[in-house]
Structures are given as C-alpha cells and as structure tokens.
Amino acid sequence: MRGGGRYDLVNDILVRYKNLKRIYAYKMSGYWSNIASVDSYYRTNMDFLNPEVRDYFFKQYPDVYTKIDDLPPAKYNPGAVVRNSLISSGCILNGTVENSILFKKAYVGNNCVIKNSIILNDVYIGDNTVIENCIVESRDTIRANTTHIGSPENIRIVVEKNERYTL
16 A cells, blocks of 8 residues: 555556666677677677787686687698688698688698688688688588688578598
C-alpha cells in the first residue's frame, strides 16, 4: 500500500516499464570491434597488422593470452619473403607472404604468393599457389598450381579439403 492506503497499480507498472527501457552505455577509449560477419572478422584480424592496434593489445594491455601449444617457432626457408604479416608458431614458409596473418602450423609452398589474407590453423598450401583477399579454412589442403583471389570488398572463403600427401 502506498500513499495513505491506496495502491496505484497503473503508475507502478509504468515506473517499472520505464526502468526496464533505460539504456546503459559505457565510454570506451582504445580499440573496439564487433565481429558479426565474415567481413568484420576479416577486418578485425587485419587490424592487427596496424602497429597502433598491436601496441594497444600487446604493450598497453599485455594481459591478452592465447592457448599455448608446444610448437617450434616459425621457419623461414631460403627464398621466403615476409612483409607486414603476423606469422604464428609452427609455420613453415617457402614463398611470399604480404599483409597477411598465418595461424599455427600453416605451410606455404615454394613460389607461393599470399597477400591480404588470413590462413587459419593447420593449412597446407601447395607450390605455385596464389591466394589474395581470402580466408582459408582450418585444416585445409590447397592444391599446387591453384589461384584463389577475392577483392577487398568481397573477401573469398577458401575450402578445398584435398588429401594431404607426405613423403
């Protein structure tokens, strides 16, 4: 009972409804990204090639952790060329990688050219392959002598899943 024994049900419901409709916001400084599509996933990952974004996460806020695997460091064989890229542990590079991100255990064959792309975990890329503006799915095997090219406006997702032969 409120106000001298009279309960105002309508007013009580209106007050509760208004409280539920309040929107709370927080002022953010620094980097923020909403990953809600393939394009935003690609753009967010590629943002890490920007020195300011890398500095923000790895120097200003060094408490960002990842799952640790007992893998060797990336191996850059003679003839490998890497420019403005992030290369994870366990990768073996024989070709050219520019403006790209290679996740763990990616293999890039001889005379390959990888540009503006994300290569996910455990991908084998055969010799003489060109990949540009693409995301290559995890545990994929890309045949030798193939070309996969997207555009900055239309990132291509590559899924081949070929058999992987080793000698």
